Amino acid sequence: xxxxxxxxxxxxxxxxxxxxxxxxxxxxxxxxxxxxxxxxxxxxxxxxxxxxxxxxxxxxxxxxxxxxxxxxxxxxxxxxxxxxxxxxxxxxxxxxxxxxxxxxxxxxxxxxxxxxxxxxxxxxxxxxxxxxxxxxxxxxxxxxxxxxxxxxxxxxxxxxxxxxxxxxxxxxxxxxxxxxxxxxxxxxxxxxxxxxxxxxxxx
Numbered sequence: 001x002x003x004x005x006x007x008x009x010x011x012x013x014x015x016x017x018x019x020x021x022x023x024x025x026x027x028x029x030x031x032x033x034x035x036x037x038x039x040x041x042x043x044x045x046x047x048x049x050x051x052x053x054x055x056x057x058x059x060x061x062x063x064x065x066x067x068x069x070x071x072x073x074x075x076x077x078x079x080x081x082x083x084x085x086x087x088x089x090x091x092x093x094x095x096x097x098x099x100x101x102x103x104x105x106x107x108x109x110x111x112x113x114x115x116x117x118x119x120x121x122x123x124x125x126x127x128x129x130x131x132x133x134x135x136x137x138x139x140x141x142x143x144x145x146x147x148x149x150x151x152x153x154x155x156x157x158x159x160x161x162x163x164x165x166x167x168x169x170x171x172x173x174x175x176x177x178x179x180x181x182x183x184x185x186x187x188x189x190x191x192x193x194x195x196x197x198x199x200x201x202x203x
Contacts, residue, residue, distance in 0.1 A: 008171035058172025127155035
């Protein structure tokens with residue numbers, strides 16, 4: 001089992017002044033290597049068709065790119081579980097003040113409430129952050145999660161990994177559907193309907 005994870009939104013709490021209304025963590029699960037390779041290939045073909053040489057990100061992509069890529073992957077064999085956090089409902093001062101704690105907590109929460117789907121999984125995360133942070137995050141997840149969920153945890157460069165980019169697109173589609181401003185738009189999430197296993201609206 002391969003699981004790739006990414007987030008959308010930010011940990012800031014100045015909603016209405018630049019911070020996102022929601023923070024989204026997406027977990028994309030492939031039950032076989034063949035399924036993961038097929039999805040990566042389809043994304044690569046879509047990027048080639050769109051003449052995109054580098055990374056594709058939901059937040060920076062025009063509508064036609066989002067539509068092409070999400071339409072291309074909707075028939076691939078993967079499942080998506082999402083944690084959607086409406087930040088206005090959070091009262092923990094520690095989560096509000098400590099960015100690393102905020103990110104780590106919600107990443108772990110999604111992996112803990114996985115519907116008993118994570119079993120001996122190879123986890124891939126976007127490799128942002130310095131080495132010390134990555135080492136501390138891995139130790140935290142292994143300490144907090146019950147045995148048997150994680151076989152390995154690897155940080156990868158999203159710029160060269162189509163599957164991390166897929167997780168970003170999934171998280172971005174949910175954020176766009178959940179956000180509370182005039183840019184709210186659920187059309188991208190609808191393209192992923194058949195792949196969405198669960199969206200947990202945390203409050």
